[in-house]
Amino acid sequence: EVQLVESGGGLVQPGGSLRLSCAASGFSFSNYAVTWVRQAPGKGLEWISAISASGGTTYYADSVKGRFTISRDNSKDTLSLQMHSLRAEDTAVYYCAKDVSDSEWFWHYWGQGTLVTVSS
Amino acid sequence: SYEMTQPLSVSVALGQTANIICGGNSIVTKNVHWYQQKPGQAPVLVIYRDSKRPSGVPERFSGSNSGNTATLTISRAQAGDEADYYCQVWDSSTAVFGGGTKLTVL
Numbered sequence: 001e002v003q004l005v006e007s008g009g010g011l012v013q014p015g016g017s018l019r020l021s022c023a024a025s026g027f028s029f030s031n032y033a034v035t036w037v038r039q040a041p042g043k044g045l046e047w048i049s050a051i052s053a054s055g056g057t058t059y060y061a062d063s064v065k066g067r068f069t070i071s072r073d074n075s076k077d078t079l080s081l082q083m084h085s086l087r088a089e090d091t092a093v094y095y096c097a098k099d100v101s102d103s104e105w106f107w108h109y110w111g112q113g114t115l116v117t118v119s120s
Numbered sequence: 121s122y123e124m125t126q127p128l129s130v131s132v133a134l135g136q137t138a139n140i141i142c143g144g145n146s147i148v149t150k151n152v153h154w155y156q157q158k159p160g161q162a163p164v165l166v167i168y169r170d171s172k173r174p175s176g177v178p179e180r181f182s183g184s185n186s187g188n189t190a191t192l193t194i195s196r197a198q199a200g201d202e203a204d205y206y207c208q209v210w211d212s213s214t215a216v217f218g219g220g221t222k223l224t225v226l
Contacts (some may be wrong), residue, residue, distance in 0.1 A: 035215070037163075037215075037217075043156070044204075044206065044218075044219050044220040045157070045163065045206050045208075045217045046217065047208075047214065047215035047216070047217060050215065059213050059214060059215075061214060062121070084138060095162055095163070097163075100168070104221035105215055106151070106153040106165065106168050106169075106208060106210070107163075107165065108165050109165055109172060109214070110162040110164075111162065112161075112162055113162060116129075
């Protein structure tokens with residue numbers, strides 16, 4: 001069974017940093033691209049970053065470019081999102097999701113999300 | 121950057137057909153995917169590549185894409201279909217979601 005479990009969310013002050021993780025199981029993690037999508041309270045889905053199966057190619061939304069870094073450790077079946085210079089508008093539930101291949105760029109499996117709250 | 125427009129809300133009578141549209145410039149040239157999201161839950165893929173249905177998604181869900189409009193059609197709507205629905209494409213190395221449509225089943 002495919003499982004994606006996010007962790008690392010919490011309360012952080014504006015300007016602070018946080019690292020999210022997504023533990024994958026039930027599939028060959030190294031064969032699939034993965035992505036982060038967030039959802040602010042009461043708002044719609046916002047894609048923020050994706051990474052290819054090998055980790056060699058990364059993509060970012062303009063809203064997080066230069067502040068967030070996506071990475072993966074295929075030996076540990078783990079996806080990460082390092083977030084710096086956090087702002088109030090980064091407050092959201094952060095989901096990781098699995099691509100259907102290495103580059104289809106749509107997502108069949110999602111984690112349950114981890115909440116990040118940026119507030120003083 | 122590419123933009124897609126969805127109506128904020130759509131209502132459908134129980135057992136009738138709901139059409140949720142997603143508008144975008146020449147959207148027919150893109151692969152459109154649709155997600156269903158119920159309150160407090162993660163999104164669920166219901167249609168991919170315009171009209172394909174993942175295993176486990178009822179045949180009542182179908183999709184089409186033409187010109188500047190992609191459409192998610194839900195036939196014989198059930199109370200359990202009440203949810204937010206999002207279209208999504210990949211364009212210029214970024215993923216783009218529509219703003220979402222809240223489907224109400226009356």
